Amino acid sequence: MKKRKLGSFLLIVVILTLVLFSFSVNAQYGDYIVGHKLSSGVSNVHYYLDPSMSSTYQNAITSAMNSWCISGCDVIKVTQVTDLNSAEIKFSNKNYVNNSATQTARGYTLYYINGSGYTAPGAASFPTTDWLRCSVVLKDNLSFAEIVSTACHEIGHCLGLVHPSESVIPSSVMFTYDSTKRTNAPTIYDVTQINKIY
Secondary structure, eight states: OHHHHHHHHHHHHHHHHHHHHHHHHHHHHGGGBOSOOBTTOSTTEEEEEOTTSOHHHHHHHHHHHHHTSOTTOTTOOEEEESOGGGOSEEEEEEOOTTOTTTTTOSEEEEEEETTTEEOOTTOSSOOSSOBSEEEEEEESSOOHHHHHHHHHHHHHHHHTBOOOOTTTOSOBTTSOTTOTTBOSSOOHHHHHHHHHHO
């Protein structure tokens, strides 16, 4: 009789541990969702490449956009457009070394909020409402690999992701550049977040 009670007790402990672990993992993944998103969704994200950018920048950014359309993320579809006004994400590059808010970054994202214009570069917080479109600015003179990695990261911001906590997940394109967990393309953890948002 004691063995049966002990066996039942152990079974209950195992089940509770699994449930709590599952809840903990799901709660942790929510750690790098902004809470707001691109208002038009991601079923067909239109992106615009500033024609003054070099072909290296344009090809790298196109590669970065396509990397978000990976297996397991059914919701993201991207289309390049030549009309700036029809784009949800605009890409450009410039030398912004004199801007103290952004000079150490390889890129930054500006959010266009309904009727109030774009957020300031280097803003400390993300928008507190959904945004209509984004402008991604990449630093001049980056290598092809740096452009792809930086664009992937900034696209994640455009879609609603923030920098995750180091203790949350093993790898992500959304980690800051100095993190050893930073990847050069979206991971399954990033895709999981996008699927949750949209």
